[in-house]
Amino acid sequence: MxxxxxxxxxxxxxxxxxxxxxxxxxxxxxxxxxxxxxxxxxxxxxxxxxxxxxxxxxxxxxxxxxxxxxxxxxxxxxxxxxxxxxxxxxxxxxxxxxxxxxxxxxxxxxxxxxxxxxxxxxxxxxxxxxxxxxxxxxxxxxxxxxxxxxxxxxxxxxxxxxxxxxxxxxxxxxxEWALLIGAKPRGPGMERAALLDINGQIFAEQGKALNAVASPNVKVLVVGNPCNTNALICLKNAPNIPAKNFHALTRLDENRAKCQLALKAGVFYDKVSNMTIWGNHSTTQVPDFLNARINGRPVKEVITDHKWLEEGFTESVQKRGGLLIQKWGRSSAASTAVSIVDAIKSLVTPTPEGDWFSTGVYTNGNPYGIAEDLVFSMPCRSTGDGDYELVKDVEIDDYLRQRIAKSEAELLAEKKCVAHLTGEGIAYCDLGPVDTMLPGEV
Ligand SMILES: NC(=O)C1=CN([C@@H]2O[C@H](COP(=O)(O)OP(=O)(O)OC[C@H]3O[C@@H](n4cnc5c(N)ncnc54)[C@H](OP(=O)(O)O)[C@@H]3O)[C@@H](O)[C@H]2O)C=CC1
Ligand SMILES: O=C([O-])CC(=O)C(=O)O
Missing domain, CATH: 3.40.50 (Rossmann fold)
Incomplete structure (x- = not known):
């Protein structure tokens, strides 16, 4: 017929x-x-x-x-x-x-x-x-x-x-683009790093495959958790692709942070700019209220409750994913998809004058003294050609420095756990106790 x-x-x-x-x-x-x-x-x-x-x-x-x-x-x-x-x-x-x-x-x-x-x-x-x-x-x-x-x-x-x-x-x-989402999600009470073992293998294999057959300038966005270390595993297995082309998705955290600041300041969230997420997509991440702006003004001028910024705000962003799992029974999906769209658009459209976006990128050559050979979320700008540059002159005070160091230490520990997948010898895993519990969890 x-x-x-x-x-x-x-x-x-x-x-x-x-x-x-x-x-x-x-x-x-x-x-x-x-x-x-x-x-x-x-x-x-x-x-x-x-x-x-x-x-x-x-x-x-x-x-x-x-x-x-x-x-x-x-x-x-x-x-x-x-x-x-x-x-x-x-x-x-x-x-x-x-x-x-x-x-x-x-x-x-x-x-x-x-x-x-x-x-x-x-x-x-x-x-x-x-x-x-x-x-x-x-x-x-x-x-x-x-x-x-x-x-x-x-x-x-x-x-x-x-x-x-x-x-x-x-x-x-x-x-030309590889959006690597497939991986086991965590459940209630779990830390994302607990997925290292299960998911790491996936990203080693996919790194090898990208290396062999993808476009040489492929842009890779790793979403599957723990996304920073998975991105590191992936790039280590793809030596022919520039390490700079690999990203770990921290845009969801940026969006969450903007939302919380907007709520507190009583403004619509498009008024919040220059929002950096430093570090790991985990509970050690650092949402940077020192350099973020609301209506073009420093957040600390607009929101004078600095205790809330240091504690309430920071923790709400760090634990937002876990809270969502607790409420919904599974990890965020729709808002994650939206943040993937945002992350890609930030690379294929020019960054607005004076602003930046956050993405987890390879640390080699970073101006902030963060250990090399990690994938770490930092402020970036793009001309819209798919590539990006690190923003180099963001102020880091003692508060930020201490917290960034904690996230850095966590990523260094995660890296040791996956040494067998990055070609760096025998893995040794001691992630230490991490407080992932949310109100109501036991
Ligand atoms: N970076 C971020 O901001 C965020 C990251 N995430 C992460 O994204 C990933 C995907 O989440 P989501 O789409 O909701 O998850 P789903 O469970 O809906 O889908 C995940 C897919 O991953 C594949 N997969 C590979 N290995 C496993 C495994 N051992 N167990 C289960 N599925 C597996 C499966 O596809 P197949 O069988 O085809 O391989 C499955 O369809 C998770 O790792 C999650 O933690 C989630 C939210 C935010
Ligand atoms: O929390 C999770 O496991 C899923 C995730 O990464 C998030 O929602 O930020």
């Missing part, structure tokens, strides 16, 4: 003008329904002679030549399938060159919010077509197919390709 004749120009769906497609990788894990997706993408020059049909044993459309014979080498799925309309292609000439974005843990909670923002153009812009490369595992491959179907049903014009698979060496091929 022919679903559509693609030799006839269609105008009702944006995808009908696209060369979009969905593919799956890592053949051994696939259900029969999606096996046909393994075949190579359609060749553009022949696409106008191809139509879609539904195969007998499932609902997925299969590419058919206009002479009626099923194409055995180049097949496709649904609206990502195949249409290629010359007029529409003219209209999209103003678009930029497509970029490839890998997302791991793509069937997880955070991704479920993030993928649709990426595909909508809200992150990379309305003239930036994207290909999504979704990494899952055997346990999630069915769910990943479901995610791909929802992306398909969303008819995003900018979403030109979707690949799903379980092998990072296939999924990371030529990616």
């Amino acid at each position: 022919a679903m559509s004749d693609l030799s006839t120009p269609k105008t009702t769906s944006p995808f009908l003008h696209s060369s979009s497609r969905l593919r799956l990788s890592s053949k051994s894990h696939l259900s029969n329904q999606f096996r046909h997706l393994l075949l190579p993408p359609l060749h553009r020059t022949s696409v106008s002679k191809i139509s879609c049909s539904v195969s007998q044993n499932n609902q997925a459309p299969v590419a058919v030549q206009d002479n009626g014979s099923v194409k055995t080498k180049k097949e496709c799925y649904g609206v990502f399938c195949l249409t290629y309309d010359l007029k529409a292609e003219e209209e999209t000439k103003s678009w930029k060159k497509m970029i490839n974005i890998a997302v791991s843990g793509a069937a997880g909670m955070i991704s479920n919010h993030l993928l649709f923002k990426l595909a909508s153009g809200a992150v990379f812009g309305p003239d930036q077509p994207i290909a999504l490369k979704l990494l899952g595992s055997e346990r999630s491959i069915q769910a990943l197919e479901g995610v791909a179907m929802e992306l398909e049903d969303s008819l995003f014009p900018l979403l030109r390709e979707v690949d799903i698979g379980t092998d990072p060496y296939e999924i990371f091929q030529d990616v």
Whole structure:
């Protein structure tokens, strides 16, 4: 049964003008329904002679030549399938060159919010077509197919390709962005560092895969916890990629800090700027109220309750993630996805004059005396080219210095725990007691 004749120009769906497609990788894990997706993408020059049909044993459309014979080498799925309309292609000439974005843990909670923002153009812009490369595992491959179907049903014009698979060496091929989310989340009462053992391996393997097959200038954002040390593991396993390109997500902490300051000052949160999170994405992180500003004025001038800044404010940001787990039963997902969007946008758009943003970056060459060879959250600025520079002249007083040192010590201890994953010998793990308890927890 022919679903559509693609030799006839269609105008009702944006995808009908696209060369979009969905593919799956890592053949051994696939259900029969999606096996046909393994075949190579359609060749553009022949696409106008191809139509879609539904195969007998499932609902997925299969590419058919206009002479009626099923194409055995180049097949496709649904609206990502195949249409290629010359007029529409003219209209999209103003678009930029497509970029490839890998997302791991793509069937997880955070991704479920993030993928649709990426595909909508809200992150990379309305003239930036994207290909999504979704990494899952055997346990999630069915769910990943479901995610791909929802992306398909969303008819995003900018979403030109979707690949799903379980092998990072296939999924990371030529990616310009890698958003590494897939990792076990913590539960109530757990410290993020308790995930070091379980999650560290994932980031060693994915670092190796990125090193082997990603674009040489790939930007990597590590979200899976403990994200600073996972980012360090990842970059150590990817020596061909500049260490500067690796980030650990601390933007959620920045956003949380801005929210708390705005609440206290009674202003809308867009009035809070220059918010630095120093250190680890953990309870030792340091939300810097000394250098942050409200309506352009130092926070300490606007909020005169300095005891609250040092204690209440700081602790509320440090423990916000844990409190959320306690309330919601699982870790933050929607706000994390929003903060990933913010983190990427901060790298692909110029930073407003006088402001900065926080991201966990490699410490080598930092001007603050923070130990080298760590991934540490610091203030950064970008010209919008995907790269960043550290802000070099932020004031550090004794209060900040002491607390930054505590977070630094924690990261140095985490690093020792993963020495076997960073190529630095035998791991020795002594993280010491950490107060992760929240009011009400035992
Ligand atoms: N940096 C930050 O600010 C934040 C970081 N996080 C972290 O992000 C990560 C993902 O969170 P979220 O999307 O909510 O989690 P989900 O449990 O919804 O999804 C996580 C995905 O990770 C993969 N995974 C890999 N190993 C494991 C494992 N041992 N157990 C469970 N899942 C595993 C799974 O995908 P598959 O089977 O396909 O591999 C799963 O779908 C967590 O590590 C969480 O702590 C969360 C909030 C904020
Ligand atoms: O707290 C967690 O485990 C999840 C997380 O990183 C956060 O919400 O900040």
